[in-house]
Amino acid sequence: MIRRRILLVALLAILFAIGWWAGRGRATTSLYSNLDLFVEVIHKVEENYVDPVEPKRLIDGALKGMLKGLDPYSQYLDHKAYDALQDVTQGKFSGIGVVVGVRDNYPTVISPIEGSPAWEAGLRSGDAIVRVEGRSTQGFTIEDVAGLLRGPEGSPVRLSVRREGEGDERDFTLTRREIATPSVPYAFMEDDQVGYVRVASFSEKTGAELRAALARLRAAGARRLVLDMRRNPGGLLDQAVDVAEQFLPHGALIVSTRGRVRAQENKFFSSEPHPETRWPMVVLVDEGSASAAEIVAGALQDLDRALLMGRTTFGKGSVQSVFPLRGREAALKLTTALYYTPSGRSIHRARRDSLERADDDDSDNDSTPEDHAAPADSARQPAFHTRGGRIVYGGGGIRPDVVVSDDSLPPLTQRIEQRGLPMRFASRWGASHPASRAALRTLPGPVWEGFLAYIRAESVSVDRERLRSERSTLERAVRRELARRAAGDSAAARVALEGEPQVQRAIQLLARSRAPHDVFEVAGLGAPQRGSDRGDPADARRPHNPSDRSGADKRSRGSTN
Structure with a gap:
C-alpha cells in the first residue's frame, strides 16, 4: 500500500508537470493516451516484476530513457547529476585539490592544485593514494576516489600515500575547503x-x-x-x-x-x-x-x-x-x-x-x-x-x-608514457636528489642514465636503435615531469609544448607577423x-548589453556543456 501511494504521488507529480506544460503550449490527445500507457506499464512492473522495485527508480529510469531518445545532450538530471553540473559551471568544489589519474591499479596524484590543502600538505606528483579513511583504493576509478575526497567544506579526510623510492607509507589528514579549478591554467x-x-x-x-x-x-x-x-x-x-x-x-x-x-x-x-x-x-x-x-x-x-x-x-x-x-x-x-x-x-x-x-x-x-x-x-x-x-x-x-x-608518440615512448614511468621516475629521483632548475632546460647525463636503468628495472625491453631515434622525445617526457615536480603544471606545460607541431608552427608564423x-x-x-x-x-545598430545574454540565463540556461 505504501509503495502504491509513493508511485501514485510520483505519477501525479508528472501529470501536474505535463498539465502545467500543456497550459503553456499545446497538449494533444496522443500525449494523454500515451501517458495512460506509461502509467499502466509502471503499475505492471511495480506489481509483477520478479524483485521489488523502488518506484523512484522506475520514474527516474523512464525520464532518462525518454530524453535519451531526443539527442545525446538532453538529459534528466537527478540530484547528484545536477550538483555535478553546477560544480562544473561554477568551476569550484569542496575537496583537497588534486588532479588524479590511475596508475598500477591505484589512484595516483597527477598534480596538486597550487594553494590547495594537498599542495600545502606536501602531496606530490606520482604519489599513489592507497587508502582513504582506512579503506583500500585498489581498483578504484577516478570517479570512485573523487567521491571520497570531496565532501563538506571544513571536514577532515585521512589519506595514506605510497611514494616512489620510499618504503613506508605516508599518512595525511587534510581539511577540505573550496577548490577553484582555473579554466585558464x-x-x-x-x-x-x-x-x-x-x-x-x-x-x-x-x-x-x-x-x-x-x-x-x-x-x-x-x-x-x-x-x-x-x-x-x-x-x-x-x-x-x-x-x-x-x-x-x-x-x-x-x-x-x-x-x-x-x-x-x-x-x-x-x-x-x-x-x-x-x-x-x-x-x-x-x-x-x-x-x-x-x-x-x-x-x-x-x-x-x-x-x-x-x-x-x-x-x-x-x-x-x-x-x-x-x-x-x-x-x-x-x-x-x-x-x-x-x-x-x-x-x-x-x-x-x-x-x-x-x-x-x-x-x-x-x-x-x-x-x-x-x-x-x-x-x-x-x-x-x-x-x-x-x-x-x-x-x-x-x-x-x-x-x-x-604527431603521435613513437612506439617506445607511447609504451613508457602509458605506464606512467616518466612521472614515477621523477618522483623517485626527486626523493633522492634536490630538484634542479637546470633540468627544466636540459636533461643532465646522470639523470638520463638513471632513467634508462629505471625503465629496464621495470621490465621495459629497449632496442638500441629505437632508443636512439626516440631519445629526444623520452628526454622531454622526463624533463616535463621533473619540471612539474620542481615548479608546477605551468612549467611542465612549457616543456611539453616544445614537442607539439601546432604550437611550434604557430610561433614561426607569428614571428614573421607584425599586424x-x-x-x-x-x-x-x-x-x-x-x-x-x-x-x-x-x-x-543593435547596442550590446552585457546583461542581455538570455541564452546564458544566469549561468545555467545557456550552458554549452
Whole structure:
C-alpha cells in the first residue's frame, strides 16, 4: 500500500508537470493516451516484476530513457547529476585539490592544485593514494576516489600515500575547503614577443581569468598571441562571448542562436575594444574543441581576427537550457537552439551517435602534416565568406585555416608514457636528489642514465636503435615531469609544448607577423580585405548589453556543456 501511494504521488507529480506544460503550449490527445500507457506499464512492473522495485527508480529510469531518445545532450538530471553540473559551471568544489589519474591499479596524484590543502600538505606528483579513511583504493576509478575526497567544506579526510623510492607509507589528514579549478591554467612567454595562453574550459570566471593572463603577458612584452583551445569541451555561453570580445571591436557579431521558440533567437555582440585587439593571433583547435570553444573560434575566423590552426572541431553547436524542476533537487537539460557563427554557419554537426568524431580533415592522403583546410569533399559542403572575403565551409564543426596534425608518440615512448614511468621516475629521483632548475632546460647525463636503468628495472625491453631515434622525445617526457615536480603544471606545460607541431608552427608564423592580417599572408592564404577586422556597421545598430545574454540565463540556461 505504501509503495502504491509513493508511485501514485510520483505519477501525479508528472501529470501536474505535463498539465502545467500543456497550459503553456499545446497538449494533444496522443500525449494523454500515451501517458495512460506509461502509467499502466509502471503499475505492471511495480506489481509483477520478479524483485521489488523502488518506484523512484522506475520514474527516474523512464525520464532518462525518454530524453535519451531526443539527442545525446538532453538529459534528466537527478540530484547528484545536477550538483555535478553546477560544480562544473561554477568551476569550484569542496575537496583537497588534486588532479588524479590511475596508475598500477591505484589512484595516483597527477598534480596538486597550487594553494590547495594537498599542495600545502606536501602531496606530490606520482604519489599513489592507497587508502582513504582506512579503506583500500585498489581498483578504484577516478570517479570512485573523487567521491571520497570531496565532501563538506571544513571536514577532515585521512589519506595514506605510497611514494616512489620510499618504503613506508605516508599518512595525511587534510581539511577540505573550496577548490577553484582555473579554466585558464597557464600563460607564459614563448619568446620575447609571443605569448601563449591555455583556455581549458569555459566556467564562471573564464573571461576574468583570461583578462588577467593577457595583462601579465602584455607586461612581459607580448605583442603576438597563441590562444590554445585544444581539448576544450566548452562550458558557458556568456563566457565564450566574454572571451571573444576581448579580441574584437565594439559592435562585432560574435554568435547567434536560433530555435523553435522565439525566446531562443538571440544575437550576441562585442561590447568594447581591448588593447589586445591589435595583436596578431593564432588559435589552436582540434577535434576535442567543442561548444563554447567553437563559438570563439568561429567568431575569430569569420571576422578575420585570427588564423585557426589544427584540426576540425567536434561540432557540438547546440544550446542546452537547464530547467530546474519545481519542488525537486533535479533539473531538465534540454536542447533548445543551435549556434551560428557571424557568417551564418551552423556549428552543429549532425551525427549518427554521440561518439562520432570530427575527422574529415584527414581525408587528404598527402603525407605532409600541414595543408590548407579545404577538405576533399568541400564541393558538397556549403560555402560562406568571412568579413574579409575568404571562403570558409559549413557542414558542422569549425575547419581550421591551416591543418597541422599532431604527431603521435613513437612506439617506445607511447609504451613508457602509458605506464606512467616518466612521472614515477621523477618522483623517485626527486626523493633522492634536490630538484634542479637546470633540468627544466636540459636533461643532465646522470639523470638520463638513471632513467634508462629505471625503465629496464621495470621490465621495459629497449632496442638500441629505437632508443636512439626516440631519445629526444623520452628526454622531454622526463624533463616535463621533473619540471612539474620542481615548479608546477605551468612549467611542465612549457616543456611539453616544445614537442607539439601546432604550437611550434604557430610561433614561426607569428614571428614573421607584425599586424593581425600579416599572419594570413605568411601562411600563404592571402590578406583579407582591408577593414575586415572592424565592427560591421549593420551589426552595430543593435547596442550590446552585457546583461542581455538570455541564452546564458544566469549561468545555467545557456550552458554549452
